[in-house]
Amino acid sequence: MLSMQVGGLFGFILLALDIWAIIKVIQSNAGAGVKTLWVLLIIFLPLLGLILWALLGPKG
Template identity: 60%
Template sequence: MGTGGGLLGLLILIGDIWAIINILQSRSEMGMKLLWVLLVVFLPLLGLIIWFFAGPRGSRA
């Protein structure tokens, strides 16, 4: 009767959406943005972790 799996899935979904928004706002080339978005979409948890440590960041200037 626990909802731990559903809650974890929701948190991963929120993190993925946040990552995709940041990827699209970055100053990287469109091809690199596309590759990062595909990584996050097809490997939600692993892609999010890899993006967090090595991915492009959005421009906050």
Template identity: 55%
Template sequence: MKTLFGLIVLILDIYAIVQVLKSGAKPVEKLLWILVILILPLLGLIIWFFAGPGRK
């Protein structure tokens, strides 16, 4: 069960990183978002979902 949850988080993190790279944010902002997602996989994903580039 933990493995499935980890795999889902990994897939969603990769999706979030791709979306950050495709966004119109400044390069520094992209780097910071990617670092947040990588350092805090689940929490970073949640923060990105609600406050990431392109969100209001």
């Protein structure tokens, strides 16, 4: 039962971070094509997309 609660908490935190990352991508100065690719990457690969965006994504 505890593992299910931990998994649910992890999923919720990941969802919140993904939403935050998508908002930051949209607010960035990157071109529309780059923004679209980052948003799709974050949506379809939530954990990997978030990590890659944090390391390589558009800044500012």
